[in-house]
Amino acid sequence: MEKMIKKPCMGRQKISIVKISKKNHLQVTFSKRRTGLFKKASELATLCGVEIGIIVFSPANKAFSFGHLDVESIIDRFLSRNPQPDSGANRLIKAHRNANIHELNMELTQVLSQLEVERKRGEALDKMRKASRKQCWWESPIAELGSRELEQLRMALEELKKKVAEQANKIFVESNNTSFFKVNAYENKTKPHDQSSVASSSMYKYWLV
Structure with missing residues (x-):
């Protein structure tokens, strides 16, 4: 058997930074990056208690700004290089x-x-x-079961079928025995009444004779 040729690991490759050629992709990427940048700036200003101002330009040269607390005062102070007393x-x-x-x-x-x-x-x-x-793999849909689970399910169903048949046969036998005992009890109850009737009829015949 031929040994499998192992693919050489390329490792972490350097991605060249080039401008996105498609305008739609460029606009979508800019929107995502702008949102992420402003979010990080807001977190930094909140956690560190600093004033921060950011201005970015879209591919269509439209300006977007973010400032904490006020972007205009931060820009004026930065441009004038003269902090207020x-x-x-x-x-x-x-x-x-x-x-x-x-x-x-x-x-x-x-x-x-x-x-x-x-x-x-x-x-x-x-x-x-x-x-x-x-x-509880048996509760999963049958289509999701493997060959091993299907075989176990088949054996479990056969065992269940066997037990159901045994229980049904047991109930059937018990019901027949109960019916038999009821019939015998009824016959035993009616037999003394029949004998007395026969005896009375015999005596009646005797007196007639």
Whole structure:
């Protein structure tokens, strides 16, 4: 027998970065990447308590922006290179905002923990369900059973048929015995009455003679 030629493992290949030629594919890819980028920026701003601004351009040169807290103020501050003086009101606003961000981070951590617990619970339930299906394989559709399960099912049905026939025969015999005993009891009950009738008729004949 000829040895099977093993395919050489190519490993992780480098994907060349080229522009997508089809416009429809390009637009769909841009929409997905833009949504993912804005989502990551929002998570970063919430978790770290930073101000962030992003501007992206679509293949049709349409601008899309995201900013936390306000994209215009962030852009103006970036372009002017002159940060506004930090007054007492601004410090109070920042402190309040940081407190809110800290509270939101705690809630987010708690929700993520609950989500992880529910995910593990769902996986455990799936495993239990699969194990239950394996144990109760006879409840599956016949088309999904293998040759081994079909043979076991056939033997089980034959055994069930045998037991049903034995039980039916037993019930039939018991019902016949019950009917026989009822007939005998009825005959025994009526026999004394018949003998007395015969005796009385004989005496009647004797007196007549």
